[in-house]
Amino acid sequence: MHYTLHLTNDCNMCCKYCYVNGENICTMSIDTAKKVVDIAAESKKSSVGIIFFGGEPLLNKNLIYETVEYCKWKEKSCSTMFHYKITTNGLLLDDDFMDFSTKVNLFIAMSHDGIKEAHDKNRIDKNGEGTYSRLSEKIDLLLSKRSYAPVMMVVNHDTVQYYAESVKYLYNRGFKYLICSLNYAGNWTESSIKVLEQQYKDLAEFYYERTLAEDKFYLSPFEVKISSHINKDTYCHERCELGKKQISVGPDGLLYPCVQFVGDKQYSIGDVNTGIDENKRLELYNINEQEKESCLQCAIRERCNHYCGCLNKQTTGRIDRVSPVLCAHERTLMPIADKLANKLFKKRSGMFIQKHYNDMFPLISLVEDSTKPRHK
């Protein structure tokens, strides 16, 4: 279970595809943050994730420090253990925050769209300037202290032609966990989907070569699609269960079933003072769980991401209406991912087999990294 704290809707950047409404700036108070921690502790789950989000959460570093401190105190009197994550644009990362993150094991994910042409197209500051060059040293800082930090990359209709090159760039910079998502609300056309297809084919070649070279990495589009076949019985439980696995908390303390609903009060499922409105949560969950009429006859629906209420709402305005862009993406990606996996399996790649079929792979990988010989 995770609680995503939207510390603020303010940001030091002005990304063109951002869905956060920054008109009336609102920042979470420490009282609100503590109440979220209290709600999380009352759930009596053994492990709860606290995710710092925004806007840009690093605009409120003190709030992060205080919240983590409160969590540590709370752990002494309850059975819940907290773990921490943050998604940041990276501009405000510094040595102090990195040291803090190491001390409390705060997982940092940095948003970055890849090569300069792709990144600076949409990830601009409030003056309209690109931020690529300023982030270069931040990447080095992050990876020097947190070598497993993931990078969150957005692919837009006007940067799709740089997709493969951007992934390779970020990989060569040192990121081994690459989480790539489309901006489904972008102005996608059949033509840009065709470009996307070619980019995925290019990426499949890259994935194939790196896997045979026994590199350890995670490239989300392929990992998720391959897993949807390999783990088909349990895959349905890993997908979106709206409001059940994750609760978003707005800066004003209102609770929402996921990040893209924050600010849209009709989707609020409670607040930090009165707690979660279980009836409303269940109502939204049930709407989301129902198979969409449009997808009933689809042969790949069990493996498709059309269950994501967040994405559906962002693109169509309704959680029960699937985005045609998402549909096109899934239809494009799935055969490419399956062809890739077929090739790797046929090759009997040890890395592929362990990564995808051995549930203990993460643990073994950890042992390997902890014990590998250090070169003098």
Place this chain on the structure above:
Amino acid sequence: MELKPVKNYKVPKYPDKKIILSNPDMLKLTPKRWTKNINTQIAFSSLLIMMLTACGPKYDNSNEVNIVGSDPTSEPGNTTVYVAPIFEYGDGRGSFGCVSVAPPAFLSEEEAYQVICDEAKKRGINFEKSNEVLKDIQIPVTYTFIEYKPNPDNPDEYIPVYPSKTKENGNLELDGYDESKKIAFEFVSVDDYRGWQGKSGIMSSVESYHVLDAAKTLREGIAEKENGKYIGVFYDPIASVDFTQSKASEKRKEASKELLRQQVADFIEWLKAMNVI
């Protein structure tokens, strides 16, 4: 842009986790560099044992009608069932009758047997005709007519209503068997389809055959019974070719044979994934 549901999607050739866990030898394939790190080797061996025995995750396959692996808690001597997925090459649908403008070309049992045996022989599998019978399994009940009813959303349009699938108990004599490897196959032909017809009061001058659907139903029936063999279920692809071409009928048959070869090729890949060959 519009939503476009996918009508058909071939089952990927790489196996799902249940198949691998029922053949754990595959999990011994590791990255080469693990062999150079003693700590990784120890971690790998210990955790693998944990995963595959009582301490690890259990996989309940009691309701599985696809691949059913061996139950480690079962009595010794219990046999296992391994039935490959249907590898879809060809629609497996055709009609015949009335004014035959473009009659389909069906593969006979003998023609299909030859194609399958030739393809399998390349990989060292020697099928022979045998008297191997699977007793008391659920056989599909088929129908050769299609009923049409008005579309509720558009009364000027008629939409097909396919008969509900039913099954009934029966015996199935397998079409080919390699006894040394315990590999067998059944080819669902149009003749089989006719032979499994259910009773109906409808007469029609046109007959329709949905051999792919019948093959899928048959596969479910076979998978429910223990028989100790690795079985592939193939079907007549009933390929279509532009009937205005010269020698269209011969070309249809050749096209069907090629699609059948692809079904067999995938079956062989599946056998390799299962470490049978």
